[in-house]
Amino acid sequence: MDLANIPVLSLEADRDDLPARIGESFRTFGFAMIRDHGIDQDLIDRAWALTREFFALPEETKRAYHLAGKAGARGYTPFRTEVAKGATEKDLKEFWHVGRDLPEGSPLADSMPPNIWPGEVEGFEETFKTLFARFDAVGAEILSAIAVHLGLDPRWFDPAIDDGNSVLRLLHYPPVAEGAGGAIRAGAHEDINLITLLLGAEEAGLELLSKDGEWLSVAPPEGAMVINIGDMLQRLTNNVLPSTTHRVRNPEGERASYSRYSMPFFLHLRSDFPFVTLPQCISADNPDQYPDVITADDYLQERLREIGLKY
Known part of the structure; x- marks a missing residue:
C-alpha cells in the first residue's frame, strides 16, 4: 500500500502562507495534515483513555445510552448500525456522539438535541466538553485559511458555523x-459535513482514493491532525474543493486481533444555513452545479437516511 504524500503544515509556523498551502493540499488530495494545532496533549491522552474505558463497558450498559429515533445524533450507536452510502454491508464499528450545548431557547434546538453522558466513566463529560471546544476553535482557524484561499473575507465562515x-x-x-x-x-x-478534523489513531487503516483511482494510506506523524473536506464544502464551492472518498480497511494477520480507536470532529454549518454556491467558484468552465437552495439540516437529514442512521 503506497502512502499518500500529504504535506504536514504548521498552524503556527506556516500561518502566513497557510491559505495557499492548505488550498493546494485540498485540491490535490481532498486532505491536509496540520501540526502545532494547539490542542493540549494531556487533554488528548485523557480523551483516549476515557474512550477506551467507555467502550470496555458491558454491551447492555452501553445500549442504555442508545437514543432510539435520534439518528445517532447523541450518545451511543451500536456495532454494525451505520452503512456507507451505496454499500450493502454495515460497518464494523460502534461510536459515541458529543454535540454542541445550545443556549436555552435557541431556535436551533429542534435539530440539535441535548447531550447525554455516561455516569459510569468519571470525568467523561468534562473532558469531552473541553475537547469539543478546542476542536471547534481549531476548525474555525482552518476555515479562515480556506476562506482566504477562496478569495473570501477571513471571517466569512464565522456566522455560518455559529452554533453549528x-x-x-x-x-x-x-x-x-x-x-x-x-x-x-x-x-x-x-463525509457529510464542511471539514473533518481527525486525531491520529494508533492502529493503521485509513486510506483515501486518489484521483488516479488508487487507494493510498493516510498516516499522520505523531501530534499531527488529519483534515479532510466534506460534501457540504464541496457543494458550497461548486466542487472546486473536492470531498474525497476514504475508508478504514480491515487489518491483516496479528493486527486483526487489536481494536482501533479514532476521534473525528465533524465540523458542521448552522442547521438553518442556506446553501448558495459561492460566486467565486462559478465560471464558464464550471457552471453552478447546485442551483437548488436547501438548508444544511435538510441536506444532513437526507444523508443520514442514506447511511442507515435515520429511516
Whole structure:
C-alpha cells in the first residue's frame, strides 16, 4: 500500500502562507495534515483513555445510552448500525456522539438535541466538553485559511458555523472476527459535513482514493491532525474543493486481533444555513452545479437516511 504524500503544515509556523498551502493540499488530495494545532496533549491522552474505558463497558450498559429515533445524533450507536452510502454491508464499528450545548431557547434546538453522558466513566463529560471546544476553535482557524484561499473575507465562515451542528465522534473498531464476510471497518464514503478534523489513531487503516483511482494510506506523524473536506464544502464551492472518498480497511494477520480507536470532529454549518454556491467558484468552465437552495439540516437529514442512521 503506497502512502499518500500529504504535506504536514504548521498552524503556527506556516500561518502566513497557510491559505495557499492548505488550498493546494485540498485540491490535490481532498486532505491536509496540520501540526502545532494547539490542542493540549494531556487533554488528548485523557480523551483516549476515557474512550477506551467507555467502550470496555458491558454491551447492555452501553445500549442504555442508545437514543432510539435520534439518528445517532447523541450518545451511543451500536456495532454494525451505520452503512456507507451505496454499500450493502454495515460497518464494523460502534461510536459515541458529543454535540454542541445550545443556549436555552435557541431556535436551533429542534435539530440539535441535548447531550447525554455516561455516569459510569468519571470525568467523561468534562473532558469531552473541553475537547469539543478546542476542536471547534481549531476548525474555525482552518476555515479562515480556506476562506482566504477562496478569495473570501477571513471571517466569512464565522456566522455560518455559529452554533453549528458539529459532532465529536468517539469510534471503536473491535477486533475483526473471522466470518466478517465483505464487511470492513468503514466502507468507502465521503463525509457529510464542511471539514473533518481527525486525531491520529494508533492502529493503521485509513486510506483515501486518489484521483488516479488508487487507494493510498493516510498516516499522520505523531501530534499531527488529519483534515479532510466534506460534501457540504464541496457543494458550497461548486466542487472546486473536492470531498474525497476514504475508508478504514480491515487489518491483516496479528493486527486483526487489536481494536482501533479514532476521534473525528465533524465540523458542521448552522442547521438553518442556506446553501448558495459561492460566486467565486462559478465560471464558464464550471457552471453552478447546485442551483437548488436547501438548508444544511435538510441536506444532513437526507444523508443520514442514506447511511442507515435515520429511516
